[in-house]
Amino acid sequence: MTTSLHDGLDLEQVSELAAQLRVDSIRSSTSAGSGHPTSSLSAADLLATLMARHLRYDWDEPEAPGNDHLVFSKGHASPLLYSVFRAAGVVSEQELMEGYRRFDQRLEGHPTPVLPWVDVATGSLGQGLPDGVGIALAGKYLEKSPYRVWVLTGDSELAEGSMWEALATASHYQLTNLVTLVDVNRLGQRGETALGWDMDTYAARVEAFGARAVVIDGHDLDEIDEALALADGELDRPLVILARTLKGKGIPGVENESGWHGKPMPEDKAEEAIDALGGERSLQVRGPKPPTLEPAPHSPRGAVELPVFTPGEEVATRKAYGPALTALAEVDPRVVALDGEVSNSTGVADFVEAHPERFFEMFIAEQQMVAAATGLSSRGYLAFASTFAAFLTRAADFIRMAPVSRVDLRLVGSHAGVEIGADGPSQMGLEDLAMIAATQGSTVLYPSDATSTAALVAEMAELSGVSYLRTTRGGYPVLYGSEESFPVGGSKTLRSSEDDAVTLIGAGVTLHEALSAAEALAEDGVNARVIDAYSIKPLDGAGIREAVAATAGRVVVAEDHHAEGGLGAAVLAALASEPVTDLHLRHLAVDGVPGSGTTEQLLAWAGIDAAHIAAAARAALEG
């Protein structure tokens, strides 16, 4: 039976569609030998009703600006999502049966945007809803489009704090274009969830977080349809539909039983289950069409007029960030910014003043901040998100998922290292370089002066993937004139001579210390080459190898970060690729838990100040 139906499917037909989605969820996961059929079955009635009667989507044009968005926060229910794609006619039965979870196929174990109908990758629970908030922010405030964002979440993932960050943010920004469907099937991976079917408590939490909670029987199509229709009316708050469901619904002996999480049916059991569901079907269903809209204005970029800083003037790199971003935004309407309630510290406050309509205050919710940037990026915006470098670690899992989501994140972390002084170790970013460098396809930038900071902010607009700008708290002399360029993957040689005896490599504050060390060494008659490694990933490996070779293998690397995963590690990797004979490398980095103090005291304590760099250089010279 092949039926093609459009719009206005009645609920009896929806029931048939739901049965098909169940059957296909079972078939696809059994054929793959892995997957989560039972977590798919609990939500099949929700999805059948949604796709047939409420989701405004042009399946032939996934990029259509008026399309609604469907985010599977419970990404493990991918068999259901892919069965929806089959019912929409965009994935063939063959692909569903032979492609699911197979190598080099696009129907991956958890959905990713290698599929054109998927906005963001899910599978790390608690991320789809926060990402959806980002898409809804774009729709309401930037695109000003009537599209809705529908997010399907599990109940287990409501244990993630990030989900509550998302609802708090959604209510703060009055995201009436965001509809969350919670599949409350009671059972987590290894047993019952903390709240089971306590729908009242779920509803109370949702309402307290500023959303409208509607509790329904998730297998009653009338109730589902009525709840989904609320999205068409006037809403004063985000809508959360709490659907009481049965895990494995429709499979006798499996329905509502523990022990079936993440397990495909064995073939014989699958056959029985498919029989019980009335056998295979081949409905093709298209729901309501989206309105036809013009794409949001993404004008080509003009030339950026970056702020100009006077060499010698003392300017904190964090203070150069806001003006540079503001300048960038003048010529590029795609530029938006987010911050974790520290805009006056990160330097983005200038941008907030200049472009308030393109700034989203995320309060102290770094996970939501990065998730919102993810959603905004999926809509084509250049989202810059800033907080203290230390607190970006709060969002590590969201940063990790960015390459899987194929989004571009532009992250800015201020207050790097022990340099910050009196505030103490909780505020010191000492692991941030390692975190971002280990992210697939990332770029890590760490400028030492205001001019290079501004230039690198402009460079970041051109980068894909996760890019990171590390800034410093204190003011240091501007080193470069505005005529200089700072390509990603480059470096600057600030001091060199024909007879350099040692290479000193620094970035951020340690570059200034390296310059001082070079002065001190010069007084002893030792010439040092000084390199500004403003691009840590990719590193200017060729330039650094050349410098090290020119200084007889003698090199000192100093960084305001732990020894692992930062500048020193990048230099070692670059030197290993074409080994230098007779390498004498000294790597100065922060070891131990710092306390409070002045910048000078702490740089000395960490052994990364000018005196220690000079001493290390002398030691390298001696052997």
Next chain:
Amino acid sequence: MTTSLHDGLDLEQVSELAAQLRVDSIRSSTSAGSGHPTSSLSAADLLATLMARHLRYDWDEPEAPGNDHLVFSKGHASPLLYSVFRAAGVVSEQELMEGYRRFDQRLEGHPTPVLPWVDVATGSLGQGLPDGVGIALAGKYLEKSPYRVWVLTGDSELAEGSMWEALATASHYQLTNLVTLVDVNRLGQRGETALGWDMDTYAARVEAFGARAVVIDGHDLDEIDEALALADGELDRPLVILARTLKGKGIPGVENESGWHGKPMPEDKAEEAIDALGGERSLQVRGPKPPTLEPAPHSPRGAVELPVFTPGEEVATRKAYGPALTALAEVDPRVVALDGEVSNSTGVADFVEAHPERFFEMFIAEQQMVAAATGLSSRGYLAFASTFAAFLTRAADFIRMAPVSRVDLRLVGSHAGVEIGADGPSQMGLEDLAMIAATQGSTVLYPSDATSTAALVAEMAELSGVSYLRTTRGGYPVLYGSEESFPVGGSKTLRSSEDDAVTLIGAGVTLHEALSAAEALAEDGVNARVIDAYSIKPLDGAGIREAVAATAGRVVVAEDHHAEGGLGAAVLAALASEPVTDLHLRHLAVDGVPGSGTTEQLLAWAGIDAAHIAAAARAALEG
């Protein structure tokens, strides 16, 4: 005026104490030239009443088992905490005035356990309450002690999802010994919070999350006292006191004004403020004494009888974890375990069965899981916390703070790398080694077989700081007999001869691939030395340097992790410390975003399987 008062301070005296705390908060931060006096002043009445009349604490014996615990989740209010310490007579006026925020002093910018009255470090907002949940779990379920855990939080930090993970967990575990004081002073760092003084919404959220909310005027001592006294009665839920306060309370012109966050008063303004508060005081106050209790039984450890595995048998390392932990727990009552709702995947399920009373299910709330381990560790327990390696990144900021808290975390991450196969990239730990290695003082272990896994679990019990065990999804042959030992910082040479031409270094699944590669090379007449680098940090640098030297500088390192911050980086650092002349190193690691597939397909795709290792070895031999 020096007054010594014990217990039963009346509220008029408490008011004097509050004034002293305010004056000292202003004085200390002004003298330091930095700090957060206004955030201290809003909570001064709360703290004065608490310390004088409710906190059962023997200030002369901070380790007394009956002591209540006081956690400053709003760690930036350290001037207030240190003023409390001065009022208790354990910190001198001189230390407060000359030590605060100074180098090499214990009154750091944010409190840490270098002070004996501080359990855990705070300063990364949203961590103190989750940490407090861990202490309360220890008190209620393990120590079975009547102590209470009092946590002071800010209102801004309620934006962190981790705070709601904490309340959900506190209510699930009925932590009636946990009292949260929320200082709702309305003003965040750069302006008003999302909810301002909307006490009703705060109360609704707190109640919905299963705690009892009591809203008070945070400057009315009667109301404060009455609310705090609730902790003495029979509670059926955790108690949350929502105190409406004024930031900067008591300083004319500053009170309730924006723009004063994190700013000490200039000296003249400080003098005025101190005058307005009635001048300096020197009250010494001690509140109620704790009950005298025996220390919790922490018996000495006997010999562990680890599970025995038969060489050649195929056992997943993750499956060896639970039995090993169970064996350890048999002889060590300090061993407890936590898991993020995946106990059947991480392997800890065996422990849950054997020692249910020493297991805490944290559901899918990894931040709370690590925070609970932090709190438990602060009470002397050996807390092992497990989830997928990928999802440990969710708790990166909590892991970062562990060394600042001087706690020992024992983390176990399963499902490492592309080896997991069909589930796809969202579930693959590919950044975990970098994250943990960059953590101050950490240990990173990555065993390849069940025997070494069990041995390393036992080793972890002896380690301080953050230690990490990385386990693998699939089953691989047991390589070692139970007589072998696996010291941290060691390695195993599994294959060697007098004429080895190349060294192959692997860990986890890549060790098995390296062994296969060595077989293939042997068929070509090439002898390869194979090293099991089960201890990545510290690495057996001497052993690896020796092997690389013995094989003429030819070495292949393969790892199921991104290239940055993992095994390859550790090997490079070890080789750089005593450079090998003529190094020919090939580093095979995962680059690109994986999809789904079988283990074999994905290891081949990533270029880290036996064929790629053998090819890299041949390339190294050629040049």
